[in-house]
Amino acid sequence: MHYPYQITSLEQYKQQYQQSIENPAAFWNDVAQHFTWKKPWNQTLEWEFTSPKVQWFQGAQVNITENCLDRHLPQNAHTPALIWEPNDPTEHQRVFTYQDLYDKVCQFAHVLTNNGVQKGDRVCIYMGMIPELAIAVLACARIGAIHSVIFGGFSAQSIADRLYDAQAEFIVTCDGAYRGAKDIPLKAVIDDALVGNNTVKRVIVCTRTRTPVSMLKGRDVWWEDEVKKVESQQQKHFPAVAMEAEDPLFILYTSGSTGKPKGVVHACGGYMVYTTYTFVNVFQYQPGDVHFCTADIGWITGHSYILYGPLCAGATTVLFEGVPTWPDAGRFWDIVDKYKVNILYTAPTAIRSLMGFGIGPLQGKSLSSLKTLGTVGEPINEEAWHWYHTHVGKGKCPVVDTWWQTETGGVLVSNLAGITPQKPSWATLPLPGVAVQLVNDKGEEVTEANEEGVRSGNLCITAPWPSILRTTYADHERCRTNYFATYPGKYFTGDGALQDADGNIRITGRVDDVLNVSGHRIGTAEVENAINMHAGVVESAVVGYPHDVKGQGIYAFVIYQGNHSNDEALIRKDILQTVTRVIGAIAKPDKIQFVTGLPKTRSGKIMRRILRKIAEGEWQHIGDTSTLLDPAVVNEIINNRL
Numbered sequence: 001m002h003y004p005y006q007i008t009s010l011e012q013y014k015q016q017y018q019q020s021i022e023n024p025a026a027f028w029n030d031v032a033q034h035f036t037w038k039k040p041w042n043q044t045l046e047w048e049f050t051s052p053k054v055q056w057f058q059g060a061q062v063n064i065t066e067n068c069l070d071r072h073l074p075q076n077a078h079t080p081a082l083i084w085e086p087n088d089p090t091e092h093q094r095v096f097t098y099q100d101l102y103d104k105v106c107q108f109a110h111v112l113t114n115n116g117v118q119k120g121d122r123v124c125i126y127m128g129m130i131p132e133l134a135i136a137v138l139a140c141a142r143i144g145a146i147h148s149v150i151f152g153g154f155s156a157q158s159i160a161d162r163l164y165d166a167q168a169e170f171i172v173t174c175d176g177a178y179r180g181a182k183d184i185p186l187k188a189v190i191d192d193a194l195v196g197n198n199t200v201k202r203v204i205v206c207t208r209t210r211t212p213v214s215m216l217k218g219r220d221v222w223w224e225d226e227v228k229k230v231e232s233q234q235q236k237h238f239p240a241v242a243m244e245a246e247d248p249l250f251i252l253y254t255s256g257s258t259g260k261p262k263g264v265v266h267a268c269g270g271y272m273v274y275t276t277y278t279f280v281n282v283f284q285y286q287p288g289d290v291h292f293c294t295a296d297i298g299w300i301t302g303h304s305y306i307l308y309g310p311l312c313a314g315a316t317t318v319l320f321e322g323v324p325t326w327p328d329a330g331r332f333w334d335i336v337d338k339y340k341v342n343i344l345y346t347a348p349t350a351i352r353s354l355m356g357f358g359i360g361p362l363q364g365k366s367l368s369s370l371k372t373l374g375t376v377g378e379p380i381n382e383e384a385w386h387w388y389h390t391h392v393g394k395g396k397c398p399v400v401d402t403w404w405q406t407e408t409g410g411v412l413v414s415n416l417a418g419i420t421p422q423k424p425s426w427a428t429l430p431l432p433g434v435a436v437q438l439v440n441d442k443g444e445e446v447t448e449a450n451e452e453g454v455r456s457g458n459l460c461i462t463a464p465w466p467s468i469l470r471t472t473y474a475d476h477e478r479c480r481t482n483y484f485a486t487y488p489g490k491y492f493t494g495d496g497a498l499q500d501a502d503g504n505i506r507i508t509g510r511v512d513d514v515l516n517v518s519g520h521r522i523g524t525a526e527v528e529n530a531i532n533m534h535a536g537v538v539e540s541a542v543v544g545y546p547h548d549v550k551g552q553g554i555y556a557f558v559i560y561q562g563n564h565s566n567d568e569a570l571i572r573k574d575i576l577q578t579v580t581r582v583i584g585a586i587a588k589p590d591k592i593q594f595v596t597g598l599p600k601t602r603s604g605k606i607m608r609r610i611l612r613k614i615a616e617g618e619w620q621h622i623g624d625t626s627t628l629l630d631p632a633v634v635n636e637i638i639n640n641r642l
């Protein structure tokens, strides 16, 4: 069985791509027919990239959860919607059919409204990877509240900044979360984040680890108690609130080249259509398949390809609480065998880390259910691609290398599993509706190719697709300057890319000051700000360098003038502690080099190009340093490099 909008041949892909570029409105108008709308649209697309303003399905009313849940009832009531695999493999899994999930989401929608949450309110969700996280997200969508999920690895300070930016009034969290051998005290972090906060009215706390927590009278309530109230009042069905297609569905914070993360806003209608369309086409999902995306719901990958895309398609999606290497490095393979997973979607960093354990952990695992493998989040090196293809896919599963971003909502460039050709370390072809263009630094289309016919440039998209970000929360100007001003009239991705004569795209990495560490996006300015907050630090500069497992590591050059202790190792640890407090452990530098000065131009600008070369071990190729204020500082930095 195929979905009506499923592409089933290369020929068809080419034809649809052509049509979608010539007339995007007509193309998406057809795809959108296959969804449940409360009211049809007046106009499929209206846009300009100056303000920018993008409106898809204007005038339509929709609720994405009606497409995720109600639409599959009663005919798929007993189909598993969500399979939850706990952190500890000896604990029981939990399986939610579409009926179960519907019931739970309606129930929690009542809990939210009983606690005063209304359409348009911002609800911050800070939870571990348990079914209640999925339920909380969907319940927000059901009542039209705007969810903002924050990854469990962010610090109290990061949460506080996001709560303030979103003016959030509600939080859903857990007492704690399990991740491998670790036990993370989520509620305690929330308590710290709420010191001095005056917008949050209610915190709903779900029990997971039953670690002792403080529950503030009048503000904090237990999830379980609230659910009991709903049960005793016989509150069951919760009618899905009618949302305008362009109403915000959620905010997700992500890093950029400035010090402050921005709240990317996605809209209800377009996001629903595009994530579902891409889920079905990229992975070539067939009804009955089991889909396992290993991302965390705290990132866009989890939003789009654990929850919304798969559920709208009526798929069975696996939610895994733990980590790939605990209790041992065979955990993913155990899960694949246990649930007969057909589609496995993970990050290159996970593949590289598992590669490090050799093929031992794969032995005795069948993996015969696998049909499609996917990667996301960072460029995949050929070695990792081949290992994945050969040892996990046994040479018979296509590997889709999916390139996209928090801002794009769904996959923009990828091969379609088994339908369009794969090419190791290339994301390959743009999806229908995605008008890619490589431009030079002046914004002119790159036409010149090397002898192999490959062009190189900054990757832009010249027309909107349905799940393009609509704004950055409460700061539309920021959205414009970040994405639409560098090359007027185009959406600029921040990535550099190559394109071959067949149109295949290879992502070469960020061309702005954004790092990609283990598939997590971190702004260098953010890390610098955090380091600079440490007493004794005068100035710092942060760059990325190639890292075998993480893809990129964080290298910090720090001018330090504290004099209480001269123990460099200790000062390094103190700085790491500060970064952990300010941002979270994910932003900790891998290397900290103390320097007496930084290479600066006469106008005072740090020459990152030079620092990057040193961090990459390419210090012999630094080039001209004569324009520097103090060229001698470069030699000192090179001599003391780590």
Ligand code: WT7
Residues within 6 Å of the ligand: 254, 300, 301, 375, 376, 377, 378, 379, 380, 401, 402, 403, 404, 405, 406, 407, 427, 493, 494, 495, 507, 509, 510, 516, 519, 520, 521
């Ligand atoms: C950045 C976006 C999209 C979900 C996960 C990351 C890099 C993403 C690939 C890929 C090469 C990739 C880009 C992009 N990236 N996928 N398949 N090949 N690079 O989302 O945190 O918004 O980061 O991740 O540099 O701009 P994100």
